[in-house]
Amino acid sequence: MNLTIDEVLSPDKIDNQACLTKASSNSLKYRADVDGLRAVAVLAVLFYHANIGCPGGYVGVDVFFVISGFLITGLILKELDTGNFKLRNFWERRILRILPASAVVTLACLIVGWFILLPLDFRHLGESVIAQAMLAANLYFWRVTGYFTQSEVHPLLHTWSLAVEEQFYLFFPIVMVMLNRFSRRCLLPAIMLLCGLSIFLCIYGSYTHPSVNYYFLPTRAWELGVGSVLAIIPAQRAIKAWLAEILGWGGFLAILYAVLFYNSNTRFPGVSALLPVLGTFFIIFANINSMTSLGKLLALRPIVFIGLISYSLYLWHWPVLAFASYWAIDPIPQTLHILLLLLSVVLAILSWKYIETPFRKRLVLTSRSQIFTFVSVIAVILLVSGITVYKFEGIPSRIPAAALQYANGRMDQKFTNSVSLSEALAGNFLKLGSSDKHQSIDIFLWGDSHANAVLPVLDFMASDYSIRGFAATYYSTCPLVGFESIENVSLQKDSITYNNTVIDFVRRKQIPNLIIVAHWNPYVNYISEDYFYQCLEDTINSLSGTKTKIWIMRTVPGQSYSNPPLALARAVMLHQDPNELGISLDEYRRQTKVIDLIFKKINVKYASVTFLDPTDLLFGSDNICHIEKNGKSRYYDGHHLTITGAMELCPLFKPIFDNIIENKN
Numbered sequence: 172m173n174l175t176i177d178e179v180l181s182p183d184k185i186d187n188q189a190c191l192t193k194a195s196s197n198s199l200k201y202r203a204d205v206d207g208l209r210a211v212a213v214l215a216v217l218f219y220h221a222n223i224g225c226p227g228g229y230v231g232v233d234v235f236f237v238i239s240g241f242l243i244t245g246l247i248l249k250e251l252d253t254g255n256f257k258l259r260n261f262w263e264r265r266i267l268r269i270l271p272a273s274a275v276v277t278l279a280c281l282i283v284g285w286f287i288l289l290p291l292d293f294r295h296l297g298e299s300v301i302a303q304a305m306l307a308a309n310l311y312f313w314r315v316t317g318y319f320t321q322s323e324v325h326p327l328l329h330t331w332s333l334a335v336e337e338q339f340y341l342f343f344p345i346v347m348v349m350l351n352r353f354s355r356r357c358l359l360p361a362i363m364l365l366c367g368l369s370i371f372l373c374i375y376g377s378y379t380h381p382s383v384n385y386y387f388l389p390t391r392a393w394e395l396g397v398g399s400v401l402a403i404i405p406a407q408r409a410i411k412a413w414l415a416e417i418l419g420w421g422g423f424l425a426i427l428y429a430v431l432f433y434n435s436n437t438r439f440p441g442v443s444a445l446l447p448v449l450g451t452f453f454i455i456f457a458n459i460n461s462m463t464s465l466g467k468l469l470a471l472r473p474i475v476f477i478g479l480i481s482y483s484l485y486l487w488h489w490p491v492l493a494f495a496s497y498w499a500i501d502p503i504p505q506t507l508h509i510l511l512l513l514l515s516v517v518l519a520i521l522s523w524k525y526i527e528t529p530f531r532k533r534l535v536l537t538s539r540s541q542i543f544t545f546v547s548v549i550a551v552i553l554l555v556s557g558i559t560v561y562k563f564e565g566i567p568s569r570i571p572a573a574a575l576q577y578a579n580g581r582m583d584q585k586f587t588n589s590v591s592l593s594e595a596l597a598g599n600f601l602k603l604g605s606s607d608k609h610q611s612i613d614i615f616l617w618g619d620s621h622a623n624a625v626l627p628v629l630d631f632m633a634s635d636y637s638i639r640g641f642a643a644t645y646y647s648t649c650p651l652v653g654f655e656s657i658e659n660v661s662l663q664k665d666s667i668t669y670n671n672t673v674i675d676f677v678r679r680k681q682i683p684n685l686i687i688v689a690h691w692n693p694y695v696n697y698i699s700e701d702y703f704y705q706c707l708e709d710t711i712n713s714l715s716g717t718k719t720k721i722w723i724m725r726t727v728p729g730q731s732y733s734n735p736p737l738a739l740a741r742a743v744m745l746h747q748d749p750n751e752l753g754i755s756l757d758e759y760r761r762q763t764k765v766i767d768l769i770f771k772k773i774n775v776k777y778a779s780v781t782f783l784d785p786t787d788l789l790f791g792s793d794n795i796c797h798i799e800k801n802g803k804s805r806y807y808d809g810h811h812l813t814i815t816g817a818m819e820l821c822p823l824f825k826p827i828f829d830n831i832i833e834n835k836n
Contacts, residue, residue, distance in 0.1 A: 204458050205238060206478030207469025208451065211423075212238070213481040215430045216329075217488050217515070221508040227433025230447040232332045233394050233440070234426060235485075237451040239336055240398025247347050248402060258344055263542055265340045268482075271530040272522050273333060274549045276486045277303060280326045281556055283490070287498050289578045289740055290565030292324040297560025299327045304553040306341075308334040313386035324497060324734070329489040331386055338388045339395050359403045362396055369393035377441030384440060391440070394448050401452055410457070419457035419465040425450030483522035488515040500738050500747070502731060573802065574743040580736035580804025583813035585627060589620075589645040592665050595672045601626070603640035604633020612680050613831045614640035617650045617673050618688040621727060624811045625688055628820050636828045641682075643673045649694040650687050651706040652713050656694075674713050681717065683834070684827055686783075688724040690810060691766045704769050711777050722827060723773075724783040726766065728759045728796040729810040735798040736807060753797040756790050783823050789816075 212234035219228025250256035277300055284296045295315065302311035309331040316325060346365075350358045370393040376384030384390045410418075429447045437443050458466035468474070477484070491511050496503055503511075529535050536542050560566065567575060590600055603614065603626070616622055616629055622644040633640045648656045648666045652674060656666040677685055687710075695703045711721060731754065732738040742749040760767075770782055789796045789805075798806050805816030812820075 202455075202458070203470035203475050204462065204466040205242070205455060206481075207466075207471070207474040208234065208454060209238060209478035209481040210474045210476075211426065211469070213477065213484050215426075216485065217512055219430075220489060220492055221512055223505070223508065225430050226435070227429045227431060227437065229439075230426065230429045230433060230444070233444055233447045234451045235332070236336070236391065236394035237398040237401075237448055238455075239339075240395035241401045241455055242398070243340070243343070244347070244399040244402035247344055251347070251351050256344075256348070258348070259539075261344050262340070263539065265337075266542065266546055267530045267533070267536065268527075269333065269337065270546065270549060272483050272486055272526050273303070273330070274553065275522065275526055276490060277327065277553060278556075280490050280494075281560070283494055284326070285566075285569065287494065287744075288324075288565070289570060289737065290567040290575070291578065291581065292497075292565070292737075293569075294561055294565035295324060296326065297557045297565070299325065299330070300553055300557030301561065303327060303330050303334070304550055304557065306334055306337045309338075309386040309388070310334070313382055324493075324737075326490040326493040326497075328493070329485065335386075335388050335391050336395070339392065343395070343399075359400065362399050362403060366393040366396035366400065369396060373444065374441045377438045381438070394440075394444065397448050397452050398455075401455055410460070412461075412463075415457040415461075415463045416465075418453040419463040422450035422453030422457065423465055425453075480516075480519045480523040483527055484515060484519035487518040487522065488512065491515045491518070497737070498741060500732075500741050500745070500752070570740070571743055574740035576802055577739035577743065577749065577799065577804050578736050580739070580813050580815070581734070581807050583804065583815055584624070584807050584811070585814065589623070590643045591645075592669050592672070595643055595669055595676075598676060600641040600643050600676075603630045603642055605637055605639040607639060610639040612641060612682050613638045614684045614686060614827065615673075615677050615682045616640065616642035616644070616686045616688065617677075618644055618686075619648050619650065619690055620644070620646040620811060621690045621724075622650070622688040624727075624813075625724070625817050625820060627814045628817045628824060629686070631818070632821060632824055632828055636832060638828060638831055641676075643669075643676075645669065649706075650689050650710075651694075651703075652710040654694070654698075654703075654706045670710075674710070677719055678714065678717055681719075683718055683720060684722065684831065685714070685719050686722045686724070686824075686827065689726075691726045692729070692762055695766045695769065700765060700769060704772065707769065707773060711773070711780060714779075719779075721777075721780045722783055723770070723780060724823070725770065725785060726763055727785060727810060727812055728754050728789060729762055730754055730796075730798055730806055731809075732798065732806075733809045735809070736804040736813075739799050739804055749799050750797055752799065753795040756786070756794040756796070759786070759790075759796065785820055785823055788819050788823060 212231035215225055215228035215231035215234070217223075217228070218225035219231070247256060247261070250261075280296060281300065284293050288296060298315075299308060299311055302308045308327065312325070312328055312331045316328070347358070350361050369389060369391075373384060373390040373393060376387075376390050425446045429443070429450070433439065433443065454465065454469075457463050462470065491514055492508070495507070495511050536545055570578070594600070600615075603616065614629065614633065616626065622642065623646070626642060626644070629640065629642070632638075645666075648669065650670060650673070652670055653667060654670065676682075714721065730752075732752065735752070738752055739749045742752060773780055774782055791797060798804060800815070800819070803815045804813055805819070807813045
């Protein structure tokens with residue numbers, strides 16, 4: 172089957188790419204500029220995922236949401252006006268538009284995953300396939316991960332947005348029909364009211380439940396609703412050409428700003444989502460009656476073609492990037508990312524031509540019974556495949572035993588629960604060593620997730636020495652007085668209160684040893700060196716006049732591998748030497764250059780502070796900090812030690828415990 176661009180763009184060929192013409196509410200016309208806008212959206216997402224200069228490219232999904240709301244509402248209104256709207260017909264079209272290509276990509280992921288995914292990751296893939304088959308991929312990924320911690324171990328992560336749209340398609344047409352039957356006049360204000368409620372939830376959720384806010388339909392519905400409003404509002408008269416130009420280009424610049432200047436630290440969605448959403452609104456609105464210069468640019472055939480394949484391109488690009496990153500031991504260079512995107516384009520063109528188009532044009536599945544049978548068979552295949560992979564724990568028999576032993580390092584951790592602010596205020600800290608409440612408290616561990624990583628060592632040693640201790644740890648929260656850990660959305664300004672609470676507890680209980688452990692490098696980069704030094708001094712001075720001795724552990728070497736257990740397992744599967752993976756001493760010193768200078772100043776000035784240096788214990792005679800030892804991984808991610816790795820630090824903490832016993836005697 173050969174299709175020309177002219178055939179593809181024909182309005183009587185593709186019903187789902189039409190939109191409502193405002194000049195006549197009963198007519199539809201094709202909008203090439205809208206397909207061009209799709210191209211902008213999908214390219215933003217692609218460049219974001221490939222780390223090509225678009226740190227806010229994830230807003231492309233929001234552009235898609237507005238476009239979808241606009242097109243779907245236009246089609247529903249047209250059929251309502253002609254009396255031809257039927258829910259089953261609407262859902263059939265959505266099934267034929269969405270399911271065939273997504274099913275092929277999902278099955279391809281299962282096949283590729285069989286050969287390269289480790290059991291835990293293959294099990295996760297099975298779970299995500301089940302969720303996708305049940306139109307709940309967004310709920311699954313909300314539960315297991317965060318979008319901004321996007322991981323190569325989730326090749327179907329991007330399907331969360333499809334689930335949001337699918338859920339919208341289930342409910343919104345029913346709402347439209349009910350409102351239309353009641354009164355066409357109430358349609359616009361009712362949709363606007365629903366949008367208002369949704370955006371209120373979205374803004375509120377961005378502060379209270381950011382992950383829920385990102386993945387759930389109720390907090391995303393307003394973006395699709397903005398597109399619906401655009402399809403409903405009347406436009407009997409064309410707007411002035413100069414105003415249309417301003418609105419169009421202003422909207423484009425709004426999207427471009429978000430793509431280039433938003434990043435993973437942006438509170439999103441929320442108020443920040445207004446920029447790409449309203450930008451999309453203005454672009455579509457500005458070109459309702461006649462093309463602006465931007466509209467003509469977006470309507471250029473090469474750009475439109477990218478828009479036409481955008482659905483398949485969106486489907487294929489992330490699995491291609493994810494599997495490549497998963498399998499590569501070393502970080503993927505930018506040139507390879509570009510080649511992978513080109514491969515995604517090739518797969519998208521094939522998918523669009525041989526899967527999307529035949530199903531959408533009903534060259535296959537011509538009857539309703541065939542469509543029902545097709546949906547049932549696909550659902551059964553996906554569910555059975557996903558359940559099988561899940562129930563058999565990712566089928567570990569596929570993988571060599573040595574690789575499995577390394578892979579288990581990802582689970583070689585505990586004490587992963589942080590102490591919340593409310594728990595700290597109540598004095599409910601993690602307990603270490605002896606459980607005898609009548610015994611004095613001799614050690615207190617304070618820090619972030621790096622402190623969590625060394626907790627097993629201190630707990631083991633405290634038990635061995637029959638010493639009682641406590642710990643206060645919270646991820647991404649710098650353990651220094653006066654340091655506002657703005658990078659931690661969960662605590663933010665409360666981090667100052669949190670740290671003061673810890674210091675007050677240590678002073679009040681007269682705890683003789685305070686051990687501070689943290690991933691220092693990023694903190695000193697967030698603020699000026701002088702301010703960091705001042706916070707460190709304030710922390711030390713806050714315990715002046717007490718008998719508390721402060722022990723500060725230097726940063727553990729960070730590896731270049733985001734998933735060391737996986738890198739080791741891949742090395743085995745590729746018949747490479749796992750012992751060759753690691754970081755050099757020179758690179759470690761470059762990592763810690765700034766913080767080490769600050770620590771040296773403190774070391775000279777304060778005799779009550781002792782610095783604990785893990786270098787000699789973690790680096791071998793070859794001056795390499797290997798990520799494996801004795802067939803096990805020392806790290807469970809790029810800079811956190813496994814229990815196996817942490818236990819190597821026992822000699823580092825031994826002087827503390829020896830000193831405690833000596834003082835007791």
